[in-house]
Amino acid sequence: MSYGKFAYLYDQLMKDVPYDKWAELVLEKAKKYEVSGKKLLDLACGTAELSVKLSEIGFQVTGVDISEEMLTVAKAKANVNENGLAIEFYLQNMAELDGLGKFDIIGIFCDSINYLQEEKEVVATFQRVYEHLSNNGLFIFDVHSLHKIREIFMDQTFAVNDDEISYIWHCFEGEYPFSVEHDLSFFVLDNETGMYARYDELHYQRTYPIEVYENWLQETGFELLEVSADFENDPPQDQSERIFFICRKILRN
Structure with missing residues (x-):
């Protein structure tokens, strides 16, 4: 990855x-x-x-x-x-x-x-x-741990809203046992324009x-x-x- x-x-x-x-x-x-x-x-x-x-x-x-x-x-x-x-x-x-x-x-x-x-x-x-x-x-x-994958990550959404950088993080069950997909969208302030740019990434983890x-x-x-x-x-x-x-x-x- x-x-x-x-x-x-x-x-x-x-x-x-x-x-x-x-x-x-x-x-x-x-x-x-x-x-x-x-x-x-x-x-x-x-x-x-x-x-x-x-x-x-x-x-x-x-x-x-x-x-x-x-x-x-x-x-x-x-x-x-x-x-x-x-x-x-x-x-x-x-x-x-x-x-x-x-x-x-x-x-x-x-x-x-x-x-x-x-x-x-x-x-x-x-x-x-x-x-x-x-x-x-x-x-x-x-x-x-298995507990973290199954009970803390699985089907959860985490979000942080700060002035310069924010993100929304969705967690989904992965293809393999004890695996998770992290769907990340983050928003970054461009100080010159005052606008936020959006970036998306998909990360995978398995234990x-x-x-x-x-x-x-x-x-x-x-x-x-x-x-x-x-x-x-x-x-x-x-x-x-x-x-x-x-x-x-x-x-x-």
């Missing part, structure tokens, strides 16, 4: 996303599991809001995204001052990740893996991540039961260290919305 005009509005629309919590989680797990290296790959990095935060707390970050528009914003953000941040960005599909070397930590954050539509794409992503991790490297990712992710990870060769929910260190509950997986690469026999 690539973003069009939405990429240039993404940070405004997502200004309340708790990126600091993701950065704190990565730092916490790196210390807990004694990851000595600092090389981190941020898959589906988007506009690099989290990549920048991770770089600022000491990680050597590489960002990958499938959207040229997102990477354009990301590169500008990383070079916001004359010194810039030493973040390299690459245009790749995470299910086809290739040639980037080894990393101590690989993350797929902000439910980005849910944009993969087919099971084989998720499995392929796990395999590509395994190949790009150093021995004993950590793989950290989060997904929407799976926790045990399905666990099976795929173990079949790939990962050791599953933790499964938790909603930025807490507690196991997922029926009403949990975001599920976190912390895995470690173990060498295959």
